[in-house]
Amino acid sequence: MTARCIMVLGTSSGAGKSWLTTALCRHYARQGLKVAPFKAQNMSNNARVVASASGLGEIGSAQYFQALAAKAEPDVRMNPLLLKPEADTRSQVVLLGQVSQVLSDTPWRGRSEKVWPKIAAALDELIAENDVVVIEGAGSPAEINLMDSDIVNLRVARHAHAQCLLVTDIDKGGAFAHLYGTWALLPPEDQKRITGFVLNKFRGDASLLAPAPEMLQTLTGVPTVAVLPMWWQHGLPEEDGVFDDRSSANGSVTKTVAVIAYPRISNLDEFQPLKNVPGVRLLWARNPADLAGLQTSDWVVLPGSKHTSSDLAWLRQQGLDSAITEHAHRGGAVLGICGGLQMLGEALIDPHGIDGNAPGLGLLPLVTHFSLDKTVTKTVARFDQVQGPWSALSSIEAAGYEIHHGQTQGHSAMLAAGSSLHEVMPGLAWQSSGGQVLGTYFHGLFECPAVLQALFGAQAPTLETVFEGLADFLETHTDASVLRRLIEDRTDR
Template sequence: MFQGTCSNAGKSLLTAAVCRLLARRGLSVAPFKAQNMALNSFVTEQGEEMGRAQVLQAAACGLPADVRMNPVLLKPTSHTGSQVIMLGRPVGRMRVGEYLRYKAEAWKAVRRAYDELSTGMDVMVLEGAGSPAEINLRAHDIVNMRMARHAGAHVLLVADIDRGGAFAALVGTMSLLGRADRARVAGYVLNKFRGDASLLDPALAAVSRRTRRPFLGVVPMLEDLRLPEEDSVSFKLGITPGLSAPHAADGDAARAEDCLDIVLVDLPHISNFTDLDALRVEAGVRLRVARRGDELGAPDLVILPGSKNSIADMRFLRQSGLAGALRGYAQRALKEGRGVLAGICGGLQMLGQDIADPLNLEEGGSEPGLGLLPLTTELGCVKCLRRTSGRALAALAGEELAVTGYEIHHGRSGPSAAEVETKAAALTPLLTDHTGQALGWGLAGADGAARVWGTYLHGVFDADAFRHALLNRLRRERGLAPLAGAAYGLGPELDRLADAVEAGLDMTAVYRLLGLNIQ
């Protein structure tokens, strides 16, 4: 089991890497995280919702996603409340006190899921959450040491040395653990190291002497690793690989190069920003984020992403000046036939005229949208969870192309009787599923190309043919030559991750802890 001295120490990717290494040895292996708090989620083939990190780890094992790998998913809707997903299905929105009272039931489900999943597996690789030394949370723990005890797992404690304070964090964590839990810690892993690892030797020896635990590896910082992130910690710090920190001049820099300038609008409750991952593999793309209206600039493509609280995030757009900037951008795009504003899920809802939450599922009440699409949205009690395939019509990318993805939303959106502000074109369905039902709507400019559009389909950019066609359409508008584009897939990046971890981690010691006779 990988546990960390803090959040974002790299536990998820280390779990994925070791899963990959074990699977490459021919072992049957599965990942497990009892409780995940994240806004990046995924829908399985069975229409069940789970955290993206365990989906990635399952792919590393060569397994389909299974909600038993992440039986409890918490999706924050505010600073004090979260939607609780149990074994793939929402059971309600709970404040902290309510969830603490519910945890006895959650722990039963966690144990049952682990016991079922582990049956028949050669190895289980578990992941903790945050830090096991949060003594204010210890009595209610179901994801760190309590889970390690149930699984009988050896624990490797991971520290992020790039963040600083790693040695103090390791010593401090050990000092705050109880004697039985300290005994479960088999060793340490320093993660995200830059430079010559031999320079660490005196510090490693000092910490080992003090705590009587060995270091089992120093794993290097992997630059520009194109794998889905579990949560928005790195993104919010402005250091997500492939995304620059927000800066108004970035648009000018991108245009000076042979690159498209693509902006992701940051939101306080942003969810599933992994929709952008496929764009990060493209050499002809520069991605940046905007958090204020004056940072938007004049990009080729603006993406308004998903949100776990569309009403609160719509208010943020107004307060930050982004609402006015987005309206101005959309109106220019429709008039001049250049540029695209695309909304995904919550972003689609915000492009519309009104968002209503009569059941208080997120914020409660209602809020006017940007008014760019004549759509109204109402959040209902039934959550749509499904894998979806369909068609993107020619107005989006110049030709009709297949798209696939998944839907996660309480909102139901549909055309309203009100007129669109721009009065430039009529609203038309631009994406449809295999039955012909609309998955997205938009407005076309005078040239017939979609300039403002939105969809409930997460992963819409993952389809190589559609993504390449859309990007090359934007390149032609800029007078740039088309590019062949890159293929998007997780396999090569998972192998790159596994190779780097294998080089930095003492896998012989790991195999020995697992009782495996592998050299």
């Protein structure tokens, strides 16, 4: 078996590469083909736990969802290199699912040749095992300052002999210049790999685009093969988690969930189901004013963080620490997940220099110690009796995952002095005495139908429904012959 390879390139980040790759994965899977996604390098703090040669490892969430869309078992070869930003100039490097401190300490330009053999081998294995491999690029392939160390765009396209689509976000304006400029900056042999342009997020009458697509084809020889309308409610988690508020309210609002959007937020894709629940509005909170109008029935959520101590310092600088504490003291619900759980405690203790020492918010009598070993695991666990606004979770079993360095336990001196703490999921979740504050290491709660039903009396669309909708949308707005030719024709230039 030798797969035909399709690659989705973009004129910029946010053009629609991940969305289109996911839709293509489901389209070809619906044809009865064995399909796998691939992205050589992803930079994201949204990660999932999947299979690896050594047991379990991490890949970017986008490739995880693409694998599910392809009806394939996600594994680390689908995203062999994951960069998890910890600061503006530093990332944790995850190679084939495992953290590599050596690569994390290697300068960026010196890293490419060290990792390329592993990337190429992972891609070759997927090509050998599948009928179709749908490859996602990163950013733009025309970043001419980076071409000499490229391991994610043109180098991958050449290695895979891939047919390439180039997608642009027309809603931002300048789409035809973006397409032409990107194509023009590519080497001639790579220009030939671009078999179609895709205009994404178009509003209005597509006939008004003429004669621009024809003029662009005259200049480049590349046809515009699809015009995809703007679609806010597709239901697929955004690759970087944070989405536009225009798409975050489904029906009349009965509950607001304010998620603290600190700089190193992680795993925000797990909140997508809340975006799809009728009556729930997600609000990204960056300052106290964003929390000022909350009712006691509304929630404040502290999500995961790739660097807990620095995000906690940012939170204090914004004055959000007082706003969160005030909401809890008024009887409002506060939820902390992973890094958010660590922030809710009394202290962060870091003897190994992994994250940093810091006092916590003091809403739970817990202490977190950072260790060299990283917990990366899938988890199935059941809540014990839960109190207050979270009581509906009592006895609910959920399946999810853990990704964290810290290990958390009760503050022994405070507990001895009479502080109250309820452990409501052994080793994974704790609750305050009054019940308003809940903290957990458990990622993926809102992806569990039983949890959504218990908390909201409602269900979000399943991922299967979302994937089918993506494929339907793609097939409606793209000629079937175009999709067929992408896997019939193959360039070996």
